[in-house]
Amino acid sequence: MSGTPIVCLEDVVKTYVIGDVEVHALQGISLSIAEGDYVAIMGTSGSGKSTLLNLLGCLDRPTSGRYLLGGSDVSQMNDDQLSAIRNQRIGFVFQSYNLLQQLTVLENIEVPLIYQDCHPRKSRERALMLADRVSLNDRLHHRPRELSGGQQQRVAIARSLATDPLIILADEPTGNLDSKTEQEILDLIDQLNDEGKTIIMVTHDDHVAERAQRVVRLKDGVVDVIHETTSTRA
Amino acid sequence: MFLYPRKYLRTIQLGIKSLMLHKMRSLLTMLGIIFGVSSVISMLAIGEGASYEAREAIKRLGSTNIIIESVKPPEDQDSSSEGNSFVLEYGLTYDDVLRVGTTVPAVKAVLPMRIIREDVQFASAKRQCRVIGTLPNYLQSQSEEMALGRFLTDNDLRYQDNVCVLSGRLAENLFPYQDPLNHAVKIRSHYYRVVGVLGQVPLRQREGTAAELDPRSWEHEVIIPLSTARSRFGENIIRRTSGSTSAERVQLHRIIVQMNGTEVVEEAAGAIQTLLNRFHKKRDYELTVPLRLLRQAEETKRIFNIVLGSIAAISLLVGGIGIMNIMLATVTERTREIGVRRALGARRRDIVVQFLVETVVLTIGGGIAGVALGVLIPTVVSHLRDIYTIVTPWSLIIAFGISALVGIVFGIYPAQRAANLDPIEALRHE
Numbered sequence: 001m002s003g004t005p006i007v008c009l010e011d012v013v014k015t016y017v018i019g020d021v022e023v024h025a026l027q028g029i030s031l032s033i034a035e036g037d038y039v040a041i042m043g044t045s046g047s048g049k050s051t052l053l054n055l056l057g058c059l060d061r062p063t064s065g066r067y068l069l070g071g072s073d074v075s076q077m078n079d080d081q082l083s084a085i086r087n088q089r090i091g092f093v094f095q096s097y098n099l100l101q102q103l104t105v106l107e108n109i110e111v112p113l114i115y116q117d118c119h120p121r122k123s124r125e126r127a128l129m130l131a132d133r134v135s136l137n138d139r140l141h142h143r144p145r146e147l148s149g150g151q152q153q154r155v156a157i158a159r160s161l162a163t164d165p166l167i168i169l170a171d172e173p174t175g176n177l178d179s180k181t182e183q184e185i186l187d188l189i190d191q192l193n194d195e196g197k198t199i200i201m202v203t204h205d206d207h208v209a210e211r212a213q214r215v216v217r218l219k220d221g222v223v224d225v226i227h228e229t230t231s232t233r234a
Numbered sequence: 235m236f237l238y239p240r241k242y243l244r245t246i247q248l249g250i251k252s253l254m255l256h257k258m259r260s261l262l263t264m265l266g267i268i269f270g271v272s273s274v275i276s277m278l279a280i281g282e283g284a285s286y287e288a289r290e291a292i293k294r295l296g297s298t299n300i301i302i303e304s305v306k307p308p309e310d311q312d313s314s315s316e317g318n319s320f321v322l323e324y325g326l327t328y329d330d331v332l333r334v335g336t337t338v339p340a341v342k343a344v345l346p347m348r349i350i351r352e353d354v355q356f357a358s359a360k361r362q363c364r365v366i367g368t369l370p371n372y373l374q375s376q377s378e379e380m381a382l383g384r385f386l387t388d389n390d391l392r393y394q395d396n397v398c399v400l401s402g403r404l405a406e407n408l409f410p411y412q413d414p415l416n417h418a419v420k421i422r423s424h425y426y427r428v429v430g431v432l433g434q435v436p437l438r439q440r441e442g443t444a445a446e447l448d449p450r451s452w453e454h455e456v457i458i459p460l461s462t463a464r465s466r467f468g469e470n471i472i473r474r475t476s477g478s479t480s481a482e483r484v485q486l487h488r489i490i491v492q493m494n495g496t497e498v499v500e501e502a503a504g505a506i507q508t509l510l511n512r513f514h515k516k517r518d519y520e521l522t523v524p525l526r527l528l529r530q531a532e533e534t535k536r537i538f539n540i541v542l543g544s545i546a547a548i549s550l551l552v553g554g555i556g557i558m559n560i561m562l563a564t565v566t567e568r569t570r571e572i573g574v575r576r577a578l579g580a581r582r583r584d585i586v587v588q589f590l591v592e593t594v595v596l597t598i599g600g601g602i603a604g605v606a607l608g609v610l611i612p613t614v615v616s617h618l619r620d621i622y623t624i625v626t627p628w629s630l631i632i633a634f635g636i637s638a639l640v641g642i643v644f645g646i647y648p649a650q651r652a653a654n655l656d657p658i659e660a661l662r663h664e
Contacts, residue, residue: 059577059657080581087579098574098661102248102255114244115579159578 006166006198007033007056012065012075014051025051027221028065033167033200038193040209041202043218050171052218053202057090057169058082070166087115091160093170097152099144105131105155106140112162123162130158134188150181157188161197168192170201174208186211242591249592252568263560264600266553267640271604271633272611274546278629279612281542283622285535292531295524296375298342300491300503302326304484307516321470324518325484330510334491338505340498341491343371348463349487350471354456355420356408363404363454365421367463375492381405383415383430390429391459396466398426401455405431419456424466426458499525546633553600554640561593561648572652573660582653589652593645594638601637605630 014026026048033039043049054060055067058074061082067074070089077085091112092098099108106127113123131137134154144152153173160168170189174182190211193199201212209215210229217224253260295301304325328346335344348367353360366372373385381402390397398419405414405428418425432455471482491506493499503523510519565572572585580588608630612623 054658057577059661080583083576083579083581083584086577092577094574094661098570098577100571100574102251111575112578115575115581115584120244163579 004035005032006035006070007031007200008066008068009055010066010068012055012062012067014048014055014060015063025221026055026062029218029221029223031216031223033198035166035198036193036196037214038199038212039201040212040215041200041218042204042206042209042215043224044204046220047218048221049202049218051221053169053171053200056167056200057092058086083115087112088163089166091163091165091168093153093156093160093168093173095172095175097144097149097156097176099152099155099159101144104141104143105136105147108144108155109158109162111159116163126162127158130161131155133161134158148181149177150184153177153181153185154188157185157192161192167198167200170199172203173201174203174205182208245587245591246595248588249595252592253595259560260596263557263596264603266556267550267597267600267637268604268607270546270549270553271601271637272607273549274542274633274636275605275608275625275629276611276615276623277542277545278539278633279608279623279625280615280621281535281538282624282626282629283612283616285531285538286624287622288531289528292524292527294376295522295527296490296492297496297525297528298493298499299375299524300493300499300506301522301524302330302489302491302506302510303520303522304487305518305520306482307518321481321483323483324516326486326489326519328485330513331486331489333509333513334489334506337509338491338502340494340502342494343375343492345369345372345375345490345492346460346486347372347488347490348460348467348485350463350467352421354404354408354454356417359408361404361407361454363421363456365463365467366455366457367460367467368457369460372457372490375490379433381431381433382413383428385430386457386459391461394461394465395459396424396426396462397429397459399430399432399457400428401432401457404454404456407454421456421458422466426456432457496525499523546636550636550640553637554597554644557593557596557641558644558648561589561645562651564592565589565648565652568652569655569660569663572655573657573663576655576657577661585653586646586649589649590642590645593649594641597637597641597645598634601634604637605634608633 009029009031012026012029013024016023016025029048029052041049041052051060055062058069058077059082061077062075065075069085072085074082074085086092100111103111106124109127109130110118110123113126118126128137128140131140134157136151136154136158139147139151144155147155157168157173168189173189174185177185186208189199189201199212201208203209212229214226214228216226306322307324326346331344331346335341345368350365350367352363352365354363354365355361368386369391370386370388373380380399382405383399385399386397389395398421400408400414400419408414408419409417414428414431416427416429418427420426469483469485471484491502493502500523503521503526507521510521575585575588609625612625615621616623
């Protein structure tokens with residue numbers, strides 16, 4: 001473990017009110033993740049996994065506690081500011097890829113850049129570079145539905161890298177893939193981590209989690225245990 | 235964001251791409267606007283054409299003119315019991331001309347006219363005509379132009395010359411192959427030298443609503459000096475009808491009072507009416523004010539436009555509701571996309587703009603197609619039926635503008651709804 005913490009959760013509580021019932025999804029979570037870290041978040045359903053992911057992804061604000069992302073306190077930001085933070089500092093990779101069907105591979109990769117008002121020529125250059133990075137240069141103008149699941153997930157990974165974010169949030173990125181493609185994608189994520197990207201991945205698969213440097217296990221809205229893996233990787 | 239036109243361009247491109255994803259649906263959605271816009275334009279074009287014709291016809295009577303015509307008074311006991319003289323005397327007199335000319339203010343010219351129906355003959359060609367005896371300034375009051383030669387002059391009048399000016403149509407009929415100038419035509423038993431020919435029927439060549447409204451456009455006319463008319467035809471007109479003979483004495487058949495401007499016309503008409511009433515015991519004249527007719531025509535047109543406007547508003551409203559309906563369905567269908575975009579950094583505003591642009595692209599696309607169709611329909615109608623149509627530029631602008639407005643108005647709600655979706659919920663949406 002090296003580097004300064006870029007994600008810092010301090011006693012984060014999240015409570016939902018559904019009807020008259022209060023649901024305590026997160027009941028005080030403190031967590032710090034350093035730059036270049038590779039963290040797997042595990043837990044049974046109902047453990048607060050998704051809630052934590054939503055908070056980490058700045059899609060939601062904590063009820064109480066602080067969340068520092070790259071030094072700025074995200075917990076007090078308004079909707080527009082959160083949008084900007086998501087755009088600049090977070091790269092999302094979803095289980096079901098979530099590519100936009102009406103756009104080509106290149107255009108999909110460019111989407112986050114469009115919301116940055118990036119110049120079309122620059123964003124096109126960057127998209128080409130990233131497509132090359134995930135070895136999809138022969139599929140640039142295909143639509144998502146013309147691609148295999150693995151290819152789609154690679155497009156999604158390229159998209160998550162578009163704005164060069166602080167962290168990559170992967171939500172069960174291999175959940176929809178067969179084991180061979182799963183290997184490919186996990187290898188790609190490993191590579192990104194090797195290049196210094198901070199990865200936070202939600203999974204319920206032990207052998208997927210093993211690739212991470214640390215595994216955070218959640219139980220009933222609190223951190224149950226954090227353990228370092230005996231990662232086989234260098 | 236509003237400072238970056240290229241971002242707009244991208245948003246529009248994206249909107250078109252999203253719409254192209256469902257071509258059939260987009261087309262059907264547009265149809266409402268297409269038909270709305272095109273029906274507005276074509277209805278306005280037909281309405282405009284009809285009212286233009288009516289207004290032109292009235293204008294040809296002269297908007298600064300007041301026309302007084304002699305009419306045969308209703309037969310009452312008085313006139314029939316009075317008469318061992320068979321001559322019925324009525325109508326406008328030379329004194330009326332004098333009185334109107336001297337007492338009514340702001341009169342530019344008073345034009346007496348005698349109008350007699352006679353055959354006009356040249357060689358073997360013979361046509362029934364209205365022979366009009368009048369003064370040289372007749373020409374200016376009629377907004378007609380000389381096609382050939384000259385009009386009557388003061389000298390013609392002074393010497394009671396046998397000269398005449400033919401209407402364009404009559405000249406064509408009598409002299410199909412020759413220059414009519416300086417030939418003599420025969421009216422009753424006298425010969426008249428043709429000194430000029432009036433311009434072609436100015437409004438339009440074909441017979442239509444306007445031509446029917448204005449009899450002069452289909453009647454042949456010969457114009458001679460008033461003094462000549464008086465001396466050659468006298469003042470008695472004798473008509474023989476089925477065994478009985480009736481005679482009428484009419485000095486003048488028509489007086490056209492030309493005013494200095496349109497603003498004094500109404501007042502002058504009132505003054506003339508009062509003046510004539512004092513000297514005419516019987517109602518043997520009739521006052522026509524073309525300006526009044528024109529105003530009526532304009533009022534009718536205004537009502538017509540309001541009716542059309544309401545129909546247009548309703549049809550565009552229906553189109554707009556159709557669009558809103560589809561856009562709401564689209565928002566639901568693309569909830570996932572909205573979630574993804576929000577996760578990738580789209581602000582609420584970006585989502586609003588995206589969906590609004592789609593709606594506006596739909597309506598503007600429909601608007602353009604509607605304008606094209608709206609220009610085409612009146613053209614086709616004009617060709618198939620004898621209906622005059624005018625597509626005015628402002629009707630295009632209005633129809634198009636309204637369609638864009640409909641897009642914005644009916645697009646805002648679905649777009650707002652899309653923007654206010656919770657990103658987490660939206661991402662989870664199947």
